[in-house]
Amino acid sequence: MGKFLKPSLFISRLIIGVAFIFAGFVKAIDPLGYTYKFNDYFTAFDTEWATKISFTLAVIVSALEFVVGISVLINLKQKLASLGALIFMVIFTPVTLYIAIANPVTDCGCFGDALVISNWETFSKNVVLLLLAIFLYKNRTVLTNKLSGIEQWIAVSVTVIFILASAQYSYYNLPLLDFRPYSVGTHIPDKMIIPEGAPQDVWESTFVYEKEGVKQEFQIAALPDSTWTFVEAKHTIVSKGYEPPIHDFTIMSTYGDNITDQVLSNTDYSILMIAYDLDQTSRDNIEKVNQLAEFAYSNDIKFYALTSSPDATVNNFLSETNGIYEFFNTDEITLKTIVRSNPGFVVLKNGTIIDKWHHNNIPVNEELNTKFIKQSLEKHTSKEDRYYIWTLILAGAFIVSTYIAVKQTLTRKTN
Secondary structure, three states: OHHHHHHHHHHHHHHHHHHHHHHHHHHHOOHHHHHHHHHHHHHHOOOHHHHHHHHHHHHHHHHHHHHHHHHHHHOOOHHHHHHHHHHHHHHHHHHHHHHHHHOOOOOOOOOOOOOOOOHHHHHHHHHHHHHHHHHHHHOHHHOOOOOOHHHHHHHHHHHHHHHHHHHHHHHHOOOOOOOOOOOOOOEHHHHOOOOOOOOOOEEEEEEEEEEOOEEEEEEHHHOOOOOOEEEEEEEEEEEOOOOOOOOOOOOEOOOOOEOHHHHHOOOOEEEEEEOOOOOOOOOOOHHHHHHHHHHHHHOOOEEEEEEOOOHHHHHHHHHHHOOOOOEEEOOHHHHHHHOOOOOEEEEEEOOEEEEEEEHHHOOOHHHOOHHHHHOHHHHHHHHHHHHHHHHHHHHHHHHHHHHHHHHHHHHHHHO
């Protein structure tokens, strides 16, 4: 395999590096989203006590994944990098096998919300990466780098600083890139449509009957006679049908009235306050929240506070914070998905998401005027421009990294 060894190592580094960089970056810029995924895992494995460290784990794991990916791709500290990639895959491959078999969560979250794949696809992907990581680690001594050890550590340090700074910014503001179905510019009703002719869920029903102390299962086409006593029905999904990107967006009043259509069809501006769990809702900027609500009411802008907390918790929160707004009920997972802030805020018009704010970025005082609200759509355009800029930066970094890796490979060949 002599002459094919270095090209094979390069291809292995390229695949592992790209996969790790992408996975690490999209999770690092959405640290709360990855935290929620860790919470799902801990709940599924009956280890809820570990949810206290979910956020720390989310930041550390995503940052390490990104740093390992960069190091593997451009050949920094090759022995440590190859070992890091191998450790990652040795840990996560069996975990994803269990998840694929037991299906405790429907989405592993390995690529955040940027790319959602099935549990079996995740396991298959990890098997490939594991084999490549083993190959890379076994041949780690073949890899060389002309940079000195100090220069390589400097490059690694810069990478660490970059990814941690990105995670910190996304936590104290909003994710740098929003891959969720509630991104700015989304027309929510469009994302709730099920296309005509779309595949439907297929279920299989089995009925359990008992006779003379013996229980037996029957299919609906062959039910027993009246001498049998019905016990229970079991319903199992055979194949999943089409599910629209937004499928659980419902706003209910405390009286049980569904006001979803009323909110989405409002032709004027509305502000949604998103506070999925009021016990965990930050009080740091509560005065700004109250100013925003007062501004909305004084300017005939609808203000809806959405939560999944029970009435008693709502009343305690309003009493504690002197809130003047009314709360409505929405599914907790939906609220977590809409905005990565507790509380967070969404500006709506005609069912379209015009703007989103972290509670650290609520406009106040002179900023609170109708002109500011109406300029939100223009702000959306500038945000989209920033998304393109970030995409170009990442693409440029990838091209430069690949160029360095190729150049190092060719240089070693000529020598």
